[in-house]
Amino acid sequence: MKTQTPKGFRDFLPKDALKRKFLLDKIIEVFERFGFDPLETPTLEFEETLAGKYGEEEKLIYKFETRGGDKVALKYDQTVPLARVVAQYGPNGQQVLPIPFKRYQIQAAYRGENPQAGRYREFLQCDADIVGVSNSLVDAELLSLMYEIYLNLGLDVVIKINDRSLLKGIEPKFLSTIDKLNKINDTGVLKELEEKGLSKDKALELLNKVKNLKPTANLKETQILYFKMGYPKDSLKFDPTLIRGLDYYTGIIMEVVLKSDPLSLSLCGGGRYDEMIGKFSGVDLPANGFSIGLERTMNAMAKQGLLDTPPTNTKVLVTLFSPELIQKSLEVTSNLRKEDITTEIWLDPGAKLEKQLKYADTKGIPYVIIIGPEEIKNKKVMVKDLKKKTQESISQPNLLDAIS
Incomplete structure (x- = not known):
């Protein structure tokens, strides 16, 4: 018998589990201050529930068949299960959920990735979403929630925003390359665009086009509302090269990075996905939300000495x-x-x-x-x-x- 975990899965002994609890308690404190309630969904969903929602990432979903012949899958994230819940219990279903529906969810998700530093096959995901209302006030509310969470954790951050509607007409394969701009810089992006079939001139033209995009009217209004809440002017930034990979985004997209290292990996990200719930219920219902990268957030806190928790609860x-x-x-x-x-x-x-x-x-x-x-x-x-x-x-x- 092997006394070890499968590849990409981990144990958390008390010392580390207490650090995670410390982090989550601080996050939940802010969620609930903003009026969000908890939601839990099963680890397993029917395979068809998750199918067609993740684009190229769908190959990472764990799928199998039960003894009873049901085709099921381990959940890839918390967003698609949320959409299923709203379709099932919301205004077009059993009508037991309040609208707007504000929920937070902290549960494990599963992805068949190649395990590496910071990437695991089982990981805890921490989400917050608002369903049922689509306007700039909702977007500003979520941006303020993001900022307040990191303020409560002691991290100085910048929130980058863009609008997926600005990127319509650009092939997804090219967008996925531009999304790597912070990692591989202009030279790397141009090289990869050429490898994907664009001429040198067309690649440069596309990159410049994206870089010179201007914020939509909704983004401008969202920024105004956010700053009216009293947040620092340098805490929110329009970034036309912000793409975010998932296919289901339809409007504002957002990411949190450290102010001291704006080119670092994002700590938190999300966006508007107004068309997903309609795939389950047949009637679209607007939704917007984000997911916190707990591992990256913990690492950032540890580097700044913000995770010096006691090794035990016992006093x-x-x-x-x-x-x-x-x-x-x-x-x-x-x-x-x-x-x-x-x-x-x-x-x-x-x-x-x-x-x-x-x-x-x-x-x-x-x-x-x-x-x-x-x-x-x-x-x-x-x-x-x-x-x-x-x-x-x-x-x-x-x-x-x-x-x-």
């Missing part, structure tokens, strides 16, 4: 001095938990104190409480601060002050 370990003194340890543990102090009690009455202290040190628990016969006699507890390497005998009423 206090209450030791067991001896089997005869368990009652007092249970009492102290219960009292601390009632005060919302994350507290563990040692679970092996026969273990030596040395072993208990080593456990706390290994796990990174900052405080250890020892209650021996002397402490009980004097109505005190011994508090060891493992970070400062100090210990102090404290009366029980003062215990909370000592560990807060």
Whole structure:
């Protein structure tokens, strides 16, 4: 039996899982401040639900057949399942969803990619979308949500925007090349355009045409509304070379990059997709949203020292001095938990104190409480601060002050 994960799949041990939780808690805090509610959808969808929605990327979908003969697939993202949910439960379905429908969704997605740095076959995706309204106010609201999330995370970012309607008439294969401009610069883009069939002059003409595009009236209005919310002028930028690869975008598209490194990989991106829900219900319903790149965001935070989370949730370990003194340890543990102090009690009455202290040190628990016969006699507890390497005998009423 192999004691390892399949290629492209990962375990997250507590130290890393706590970092992810720290990040997600901060993101969810902003989602809910903006009035978004959570949604969860199954890991499996029918294959036909996902088919024809991702263009060239469709080859990365995991597909298989159940024992019952159903053709199913692991979800590639959260956007297409959202469209299916709205078609099923929205105004043209069971009519149980409010419109506009504002939801956030944090679940795993699956892609059969070649695993490499920052790319995995299973990854956590974090999305927010507004369904049912199409105007510049919705677009500005989502831009402000993006900015506030990264503000809450401590990252200084720029949001780049464009409109897919400006790119109509340009073959997708050429757009996918122009989308690489930040990675391979003008020379690389021109070379690849020529490799895809354009002459040298036509390649240069196309690149210049895209670079010189002007924002649509909707983009201009969106920018005005965004800045009316009080955000910095340098936090939003029109970028006509912003393409975004997915075929379903119909209007504004947006990406977040670090202000200190605007040519870096995007931390977050999305756009308007007004025609997808109609593929399920037969009636189009406007939608706009974005997905946060959690791995890239975490890496950016780590580089700036913004992910220095404790290695454990536990703040206090209450030791067991001896089997005869368990009652007092249970009492102290219960009292601390009632005060919302994350507290563990040692679970092996026969273990030596040395072993208990080593456990706390290994796990990174900052405080250890020892209650021996002397402490009980004097109505005190011994508090060891493992970070400062100090210990102090404290009366029980003062215990909370000592560990807060």
